[in-house]
Amino acid sequence: xRKLAVLLILVILSFISxxxxxxxxxxxxxxDTLVVRDTLTIRDTLTVRDTVLDLTCGLLAYxxxxxxxxxxxxxxxxxxxxxxxxLTTDYKDEANRSxxxxxxxxxxxxxxxxxxxSDTMTLSVHIYxxxxxxxxxxxxxxxxxxxxxxxxxxxQPFGGTQELAFSIGDPAxxxxxxxxxxxxxxxxxxxxxxxxxxxxLLATFANGDQRFYIDGQLVGQKTQxxxxxxxxxxxxxxxxGWWQSSLFPxxxxxxxxxxxxxxxxxxEINAIDLDGDTGS
Numbered sequence: 001x002r003k004l005a006v007l008l009i010l011v012i013l014s015f016i017s018x019x020x021x022x023x024x025x026x027x028x029x030x031x032d033t034l035v036v037r038d039t040l041t042i043r044d045t046l047t048v049r050d051t052v053l054d055l056t057c058g059l060l061a062y063x064x065x066x067x068x069x070x071x072x073x074x075x076x077x078x079x080x081x082x083x084x085x086x087l088t089t090d091y092k093d094e095a096n097r098s099x100x101x102x103x104x105x106x107x108x109x110x111x112x113x114x115x116x117x118s119d120t121m122t123l124s125v126h127i128y129x130x131x132x133x134x135x136x137x138x139x140x141x142x143x144x145x146x147x148x149x150x151x152x153x154x155x156q157p158f159g160g161t162q163e164l165a166f167s168i169g170d171p172a173x174x175x176x177x178x179x180x181x182x183x184x185x186x187x188x189x190x191x192x193x194x195x196x197x198x199x200x201l202l203a204t205f206a207n208g209d210q211r212f213y214i215d216g217q218l219v220g221q222k223t224q225x226x227x228x229x230x231x232x233x234x235x236x237x238x239x240x241g242w243w244q245s246s247l248f249p250x251x252x253x254x255x256x257x258x259x260x261x262x263x264x265x266x267x268e269i270n271a272i273d274l275d276g277d278t279g280s
Contacts (some may be wrong), residue, residue, distance in 0.1 A: 003177075003179060004006075004097050006080075016098060016151060021036060024183075027163075027206070031097055033163075034105070037211045039217055041138075043269065044232070046179070047255075047276075048195070049074045053267060055267055055271060055272065056060055056073070057259055057262070057269060058260045058261045058262035059065045059073045059258065059259070060073065060075065060077070060115060060118065060259045060260060060261055061073050061075060061077045061110070061115075061116055061237070061257070061258070061259045062258050062259075063079060063099075063164070063239070063254055063257040063258075064097075064255070065090075065096075065097060065098050065099045065254075065255055065256075066089060066096075066097060066148065067086075067096045067097075068087075069081055069099065069108055069243055070111075070216075071195065072239055074219070075115065076096035077110050077112070077113075077237070078110070078113060079108040079110050079237070080108065080109055080110075080111070081105040081106070081107075081108055082106060082107050082108070082109060082144070083104075083105045084102065084105075084106045085099060085100065085101055085106040085107060085108055085175075085240065086099075086100045086106075086194060087099065087100065088100035088253055089272050090170065090191070090214065090253070090255050091126070091255070092130070095254070096192065097134035098126075098128075098253045098254065098255035098256075099239065099253065099254050099255065100238065100252075100253055101240040101250045101251060101252060101253070101254065102249075103130065103134075103136075103249050103250065103251025103252070104249055104253065105247060105249055106240065106241075107238055107239060107240045107241030107247065107249065108238070108239035108240055109144060109237070109238055109239070109241075109249075110236060110237035110239075111236050111238050112234060112236070113234070113235045113237035114233075114234050114235065115235045116141055116237050116258075116259050117141060117229060117231060118236070118261035118268050119139050119205075119206075119227070119228040119229050120150070120203065120205065120206040120207070120227065120261060120262055120263065121205050121206075121259070121260060121261060121262075122202065122204050122258070122259070122260040122262065122263055122264050123139065123152070123154065123166075123199070123201075123202070123203040123205070123258075123259055123260075124200070124202050124205075124227050124257070124258040124259075124260075124264075124272055125138060125139055125154065125200075125201050125254060125255075125256065125257045125258075126198055126199065126200050126201070126254070126255045126256045127198070127199050127201060127250075127252065127253070127254055127255075128193055128196075128197065128198050128253040128254075129194075129195050129196075129250070129251060129252040130196075130197075130252040130253045131164045131195060131206060131251040132138055132159075132160060132161075132193065132194075132195060133159055133160055134159040134160075134248070134250065134251050135155070135156060135157060135158065135159050135242075135248040136153040136156040136199065136248055136249070137153065137154075137155045137156075137238070137240070137241050137242040137248035137250060138153075138155060138156075138164075138201070138240070138249070138250055138254065139153060139154045139238070139239055139257065140153035140154075140155070140237070140238045140241070140242055141235050141236070141237050141252075142169075142238075142243065143152070143232075143233065143235055143236065143243070144177065144233045144236045144238055144243050144244055145243070145244060146177050146178065146243065146245075147242070147243035147245070147246065148152075148175060148177060148178055148179040148180065149175050149176075149228050149229075149230075149232035149233045149235045150167075150169045150179035150230065150232075150233070150235075151168075151169045151229055151232070151235055152166075152167060152168050152169060152203075152229065153165075153166075153167050153242075154166055155167070155242070155248065157181045157186070157188075161192075162192040163188050163189050163192055164188075164189045164193060164194075164201065164212075165181075165186045165187060165188050165189070166186065166187045166201075166203040166210070166212040166220070167182070167185050167186040167187075168185055168205050168224065168229055168230075169183075169185065169229060169230030170182075170184075170185050170226055170228050171226050171228055171229070171230045171231070171234075172226070173204075173230065173235060175230070183191060185201075185224070187211075187212040187219075187222055188220060188222070189211060189212060189214055189219040190218055190219045190220060191214050191217065195252075196237075196278070198274060199215060200213075200214070200215050200216070200273050200274060201212055201213070202213060202214075202225050202264075202269060204264075205224075205229065205265055206240075206263050208223055208224045208226060208227045209221075209224075210222045210223070210224055214249070215273075216269065216270075216273065235279075239254060239257065249252070255274075256272065256274065258272060
């Protein structure tokens with residue numbers, strides 16, 4: 001009887017147990033609203049002005065001394081070496097890329113220098129000197145035989161001063177006369193040069209305005225009463241010398257000679273300068 005009662009209780013509990021267990025379901029609702037209001041406006045104007053330089057325009061002669069003494073302007077004003085002038089290293093220390101002078105008696109000559117005369121002109125030359133103890137001529141256009149028919153030159157006129165001069169021939173002076181140093185037609189540089197260093201010399205003449213630059217810095221300027229360069233006979237271009245009886249031989253290296261029948265602008269001057277930055 002007691003067993004039957006226990007069994008009955010278990011049966012009853014088996015029926016009521018499910019109803020005694022409450023199932024709790026929790027619903028979690030997450031609402032997240034992302035609003036993006038962003039306007040990106042790009043207004044960018046890029047203007048490129050690229051000027052292509054024409055360094056051949058007005059170029060009368062060009063001597064880069066790339067293994068020879070030829071004029072590479074295309075005009076055929078080739079130079080000829082005398083008394084042992086040689087090819088040597090340039091400012092980059094590359095062999096056979098500049099003209100070397102022993103300071104004794106060697107020079108380069110362009111016999112027919114008439115085409116290298118112009119009333120408007122730019123002379124550009126790079127030099128490296130071993131000695132400034134004597135008068136030293138860098139570049140000159142005149143008669144090599146007797147020193148007459150002077151047109152222009154770049155020279156150290158006084159030995160040991162380390163001052164350079166740029167002179168322009170006065171048309172009033174007779175073509176047959178020997179041109180000695182004349183301060184009225186010359187600009188003496190305010191900057192002194194030393195040995196063992198490359199310099200860029202630039203000289204200009206136009207309508208009476210005469211200017212001389214060293215490494216892009218103006219070292220002298222004059223206004224001449226004459227507007228044209230002397231025009232005499234058939235002068236020769238002498239590189240590294242003056243004339244045969246007073247040679248004033250240069251000692252060192254000369255490179256990248258350019259002669260123009262026009263003035264160059266700042267960008268062009270920077271382009272022909274060896275280091276690319278004359279600051280002129």
